[in-house]
Amino acid sequence: MIIYFTDIALSLMLILTAMVIAVQRNLLGAVMLSGIYSLLCASLFVCLDAVDVAFTEAAVGGGVATILFLGTLAQTDYEKKSRVGISWSGLFLVIICGSLLVYGLSDIPGFGLADNPVQTYLADVYLVQSQKDIAVPNLVTAVLASYRGYDTLGETTVIFTAGIAVLILLGRGKADSDTVESKES
Amino acid sequence: MNDPVYLIACCLLILGAVFVLIGLLGVFRMPDFFTRLHAASIIDSMGTLLIMLGLMLMSGINLITVKLFLILLFILITTPTAAHALAKSALHGKLKPKLGDDKS
């Protein structure tokens, strides 16, 4: 009961955040709100048991994307030109895309059901075949490092990049920070 | 369910959540940015401390307690640093605190 309520509340807050971002005129505020959007998204992913996706969302959406947006805004103007009226063609396109997405939802199987396509055939194959294919004793290792090897490589690249970013942020060179200080003063 | 430790843990959890709400109320009610920052620090100190203590009591002594303790430690170290950086940056950015004698 409370779990369903949490899912619904988080989704509603997600929609609310998106609407607030859409009406923001100040782009800096929109960037900050998009950070909140990523955090909400990540919470929702945690609720849906997709912890690795949640982790990536928080690192990339909340961390890296915010900084990239700010870097872009430093190069340009960050006050949106106020425009009166609604762009009717844009509204039309958005409505078409939205109804297509809603229509596509009807094909999605129910959440977490035992007879979903994803659970019916692949797990057995992994259980039976992995010893013959790879001969790694641990099944999880076999799946992660061999069957989904490229996926894991991509994930470790993301984590590695995040580590480098943290080192760059925290370990500024002494001479570099001095020049910045003198420019500031 | 009627375990006294569980009851104490529940009280701590709800008290912590109430402190989070109080901090947010302060963010809404305070007149300028620096006082809002001050109100927000209640969330990071009291709210986090009480909720994490409640969860620690609820979990008993195991690996989860260690993780909760680490979260608490990190938050107690990082959020005052972030608040300090925020205040310093706001002061650099010509955002003056509202003083007692200017009644604007």
Place this chain on the structure above:
Amino acid sequence: MVEFTILLILLSMLLALISAAIGETVYDKILAVNIFGTITVLFIAVYGFVTGRPDFLDIALVYALISFVTTIAVLKFFEYGDMGKSSTDREQDIDI
């Protein structure tokens, strides 16, 4: 009772969202995002106990660090980056 705590935390999430939406200066918005990060950490920690599987606490731990790094990075940008001074001046001009 843990469920009640989750409800209160969801309510505070909503309030933090509103304070980010109506924040006057850009620093208010950064503060709101910072608060939101802390509340998200609390939410994930408590939610594990609601579902009875408190195994995702590592994620909460990592979130605490990410939120800290983001705030520090954004603030370093504001203080030393190109838009350090001009941003707040223009910001105040707009808001007053």
